[in-house]
Amino acid sequence: MSDNKPAAKRTGFHPHKKPFQKQGQGQTPAAPKADHTLGLSETEYRAKLEAEHPGLNVRQCAAKLLNAVVAKNTSLDGLTDAHHGHPQYMELDDRDRSLVRAILGTALRNRNTIETALCKLLDRPLPANATALQQLLHVGAAQILYLDVPDHAAVDLAVTSANIDPRNRKYASLVNAVLRRLTRNKERAIELKISNGPDWYIESLTKTYGQKQAEAILAMQAYEPSIDLTVKSNPAEWAAKLGGTLLPNGSVRLGSFEGALTALEGFAEGEWWVQDAAASLPATLLGDIKGKRVADLCAAPGGKTAQLIMAGAKVTAFDINKNRLKRLKSNLDRLQLDAELIATNILDYQTDELFDAILLDAPCSSTGTVRRHPDVLWTKTPDDIVRLAQVQAKLLRHAISLVKPDGIIVFSNCSLNREEGEDMAQAILAEGVLKAEPFKPEELKGMEQLITDQGFLRSTPADLPHDEPKMAGLDGFFAARFRRQS
Numbered sequence: 399m400s401d402n403k404p405a406a407k408r409t410g411f412h413p414h415k416k417p418f419q420k421q422g423q424g425q426t427p428a429a430p431k432a433d434h435t436l437g438l439s440e441t442e443y444r445a446k447l448e449a450e451h452p453g454l455n456v457r458q459c460a461a462k463l464l465n466a467v468v469a470k471n472t473s474l475d476g477l478t479d480a481h482h483g484h485p486q487y488m489e490l491d492d493r494d495r496s497l498v499r500a501i502l503g504t505a506l507r508n509r510n511t512i513e514t515a516l517c518k519l520l521d522r523p524l525p526a527n528a529t530a531l532q533q534l535l536h537v538g539a540a541q542i543l544y545l546d547v548p549d550h551a552a553v554d555l556a557v558t559s560a561n562i563d564p565r566n567r568k569y570a571s572l573v574n575a576v577l578r579r580l581t582r583n584k585e586r587a588i589e590l591k592i593s594n595g596p597d598w599y600i601e602s603l604t605k606t607y608g609q610k611q612a613e614a615i616l617a618m619q620a621y622e623p624s625i626d627l628t629v630k631s632n633p634a635e636w637a638a639k640l641g642g643t644l645l646p647n648g649s650v651r652l653g654s655f656e657g658a659l660t661a662l663e664g665f666a667e668g669e670w671w672v673q674d675a676a677a678s679l680p681a682t683l684l685g686d687i688k689g690k691r692v693a694d695l696c697a698a699p700g701g702k703t704a705q706l707i708m709a710g711a712k713v714t715a716f717d718i719n720k721n722r723l724k725r726l727k728s729n730l731d732r733l734q735l736d737a738e739l740i741a742t743n744i745l746d747y748q749t750d751e752l753f754d755a756i757l758l759d760a761p762c763s764s765t766g767t768v769r770r771h772p773d774v775l776w777t778k779t780p781d782d783i784v785r786l787a788q789v790q791a792k793l794l795r796h797a798i799s800l801v802k803p804d805g806i807i808v809f810s811n812c813s814l815n816r817e818e819g820e821d822m823a824q825a826i827l828a829e830g831v832l833k834a835e836p837f838k839p840e841e842l843k844g845m846e847q848l849i850t851d852q853g854f855l856r857s858t859p860a861d862l863p864h865d866e867p868k869m870a871g872l873d874g875f876f877a878a879r880f881r882r883q884s
């Protein structure tokens with residue numbers, strides 16, 4: 399695997415040297431005057447600057463949110479939520495919001511490549527605490543290297559952003575010089591063979607999957623994947639209607655489409671829902687559940703609940719989060735499906751009416767969803783993996799008390815880390831209350847290769863290869879099936 403240590407260079411700043419003097423090339427846009435003193439509110443001030451420098455708000459917002467993700471471990475989904483997102487993001491119109499998301503997705507997916515390319519253009523490393531400056535350069539570089547934005551706009555707006563921010567003003571000519579040099583070295587930068595992700599993650603993947611498979615997974619993480627749908631019925635028909643591809647498990651993989659997803663045929667009628675093909679597998683592995691009482695213990699937003707209902711089970715869906723459970727309810731309403739809903743911490747839930755079968759799709763690090771959520775790697779730490787594996791073991795032990803003797807439990811999550819998957823499952827089996835019920839090839843027709851030697855299910859973004867990377871891959875998922883012994 400290639401050089402993954404750009405961060406080391408960043409931290410070796412020499413304060414006694416006058417930084418970056420040699421790099422002043424090209425015209426640096428003039429510094430705007432600080433208008434705060436004129437008594438404008440923050441919003442008015444930003445509106446005035448935007449009128450003078452169209453596109454500035456988007457770049458400033460992108461740099462701010464990038465900093466919140468990488469320096470403060472804040473989830474990108476929350477920051478860019480359409481209703482409760484970051485205030486600076488909420489001020490933008492839809493077009494600008496989508497550019498912010500494109501910049502952030504690209505910057506995070508290619509973070510190590512961008513960092514290495516920038517480091518090569520710097521005479522000396524940036525100060526270790528210059529995180530705002532670092533994000534500003536990353537936002538500029540993401541546009542220059544990967545997005546369809548004119549180079550001069552990316553550079554000028556980065557320089558203007560630097561001039562406006564008192565922390566970065568003294569680096570404005572550095573920003574100008576480095577980004578201009580990047581525009582002349584694009585090809586070389588893009589061709590750098592860099593694995594993207596923090597060192598701990600790359601090491602963990604390599605240890606678990608071996609170098610070749612780890613590299614294949616990391617390569618796939620550079621692409622935003624296509625959208626998969628789970629359909630109520632007639633998957634081949636829906637694949638044809640929507641111009642998608644029918645996958646071996648019956649999911650429909652969409653190619654590119656015009657307009658909003660919610661405007662596609664069948665959405666309003668509740669004929670399908672969005673769910674990665676790998677995420678749709680665990681609910682199918684409970685066996686024949688027709689007419690049985692099944693508990694979906696961590697259910698929201700309900701993709702798997704819908705599958706269990708469609709399989710004919712009487713479903714009780716639990717979730718600790720009331721808002722997420724409300725979302726599940728509205729999803730089921732659109733699909734015209736019904737389940738008993740209980741908002742509770744399942745660790746506090748006990749019943750004498752034990753369930754025939756249980757699905758526990760546990761909270762996890764979500765490292766299997768990096769293609770869709772490129773912030774995950776930069777907001778999670780190795781400690782999170784250990785902590786979440788402990789939570790999962792606790793939830794699974796409690797699930798045993800809710801299922802009938804001889805009943806089935808399917809445990810799943812969307813982590814690629816074996817501590818939350820294979821290791822956790824083996825540790826629980828060693829406690830002796832559950833017996834393994836290995837998955838059988840005939841249960842995963844066309845996807846038999848996902849069954850491990852121990853009879854677990856393991857998918858990764860490197861599975862289901864396709865010439866077009868966007869049409870390839872699966873989310874990383876783990877699933878195991880157990881039977882309660884007594």
Ligand SMILES: C[S@@+](CC[C@H](N)C(=O)[O-])C[C@H]1O[C@@H](n2cnc3c(N)ncnc32)[C@H](O)[C@@H]1O
Nearest residue numbers: 696697698699700701702717718719743744759
């Ligand atoms: C991975 S998501 C579930 C996704 C869902 N199964 C689906 O397919 O749409 C995990 C869910 O577990 C819920 N959760 C976490 N801890 C819980 C607990 N102790 N009791 C109940 N729900 C919990 C979270 O609120 C979250 O909605």
